[in-house]
Amino acid sequence: MAARHRSDNPAICAITFDLDDTLWDIWPIIARAEERLHDWLKDHYPKVPERFSSLELRQLCADIALQQPELAHDRTMTRKEALRLAAGRAGYSEFHVDAAFEVFITARNEVVFFEEVLVVLERLSRRYSLGALSNGNADVGRIGLDRFFAFAINAVDVGAAKPEPAMFEAACRYLKLSPGRIVHVGDDPEHDVLGAARAGLRTVWVNRQGRDWPGGERADAEIKTLAELEAIVERWNSSTPPPRRPTGEPQERLGD
Ligand SMILES: [Mg+2]
Numbered sequence: 001m002a003a004r005h006r007s008d009n010p011a012i013c014a015i016t017f018d019l020d021d022t023l024w025d026i027w028p029i030i031a032r033a034e035e036r037l038h039d040w041l042k043d044h045y046p047k048v049p050e051r052f053s054s055l056e057l058r059q060l061c062a063d064i065a066l067q068q069p070e071l072a073h074d075r076t077m078t079r080k081e082a083l084r085l086a087a088g089r090a091g092y093s094e095f096h097v098d099a100a101f102e103v104f105i106t107a108r109n110e111v112v113f114f115e116e117v118l119v120v121l122e123r124l125s126r127r128y129s130l131g132a133l134s135n136g137n138a139d140v141g142r143i144g145l146d147r148f149f150a151f152a153i154n155a156v157d158v159g160a161a162k163p164e165p166a167m168f169e170a171a172c173r174y175l176k177l178s179p180g181r182i183v184h185v186g187d188d189p190e191h192d193v194l195g196a197a198r199a200g201l202r203t204v205w206v207n208r209q210g211r212d213w214p215g216g217e218r219a220d221a222e223i224k225t226l227a228e229l230e231a232i233v234e235r236w237n238s239s240t241p242p243p244r245r246p247t248g249e250p251q252e253r254l255g256d
Contacts (some may be wrong), residue, residue: 010200011237014129014175015229018162018186022206023145023226024111026136033107036057040103047090048083057086066120073155076137079104097228109142114208120226121148128233133184135191151175162188163195173197183233185226193219202236203242204229 020026034054054059059235065072080097087095092099124130131151132140140152147234151174155161158170165217172179179200186192187206194216196203205219206226213222221232 009202009236010178010181012128012181012183014131014132014171014177014182014235015124015233016131016168016171016182016184016196016201017149017194018171018184018188018206019134019140020130020136021187022185023117024113025228029108029111032110033104036107037100037104040100044100045087045092045095047092048086051090052086055127057082060085060086062218073159073161075135076105076156084141092255105137105139106142108137109139111138111143114225116225116227120229121145122232124148128177131174133162133167133171133186162191163198168196168201170197183220183236185229188220189214189216204232 011066034057035181038049038057040056062076064078064081064085068078068081080101081250083097083100084095085095085149087166106220121130129150130148132138132145132149133154134152135155137154137156140146142151146152151171153167153170153174155167158166160166163166168179168182168184171182171184173185177181180202183202183204184192184196185204185206187208188197189205193203193205197217203219205213205222206224206225209223210224223232
């Protein structure tokens with residue numbers, strides 16, 4: 001994606017956000033949700049946790065995604081399939097998979113936001129249309145983010161996961177905006193930055209850990225926390241081009 005001049009960059013009207021590891025740290029939440037599910041299984045189907053640890057159940061999800069690639073984008077379905085498989089192997093001919101999954105998904109939606117997130121989303125939502133684009137099965141309604149987000153699209157809705165263009169295209173259709181008027185913000189270099197850039201969106205890489213960029217065209221901007229986001233979008237939307245960054249730094253296209 002080549003740097004573009006200011007005249008090629010229409011004003012940003014909308015911002016889409018990845019969820020997991022962008023708005024909250026996902027692995028502690030998944031670990032806690034799996035623990036609660038394991039406790040529930042002990043009470044209701046004890047032979048399952050006797051035979052499978054939480055990590056082994058997680059591995060079953062990954063195995064199913066590999067064995068059934070048509071389900072790989074649907075983390076709800078892969079987890080339900082894993083639970084059914086585990087229950088069968090543990091000797092249960094009947095298993096209430098929806099009840100088990102509900103225990104998991106309830107805990108999965110009890111997120112702990114990174115410190116700045118709610119304040120930033122509240123501010124941005126006054127000026128821009130905000131939306132969620134997630135490969136995971138977080139529920140923005142249950143989490144309470146629907147007060148900021150005009151829409152939420154996940155991989156199941158469109159039948160493909162990021163970095164495929166389908167989710168980004170769905171956001172453009174929903175917003176009735178060309179991709180150049182939308183910025184996508186996320187932590188994953190491939191899913192969020194390269195995928196969104198290939199779909200024509202502007203991109204912001206959320207790099208909380210100070211990781212090295214793994215390669216490929218860099219994001220239009222890189223931030224450590226969402227607190228930096230509003231100023232970046234404002235700068236893109238202002239008439240004054242930003243100063244050029246030194247070579248090797250993330251590009252802000254307007255400067256070239
Ligand atoms: Mg993420």
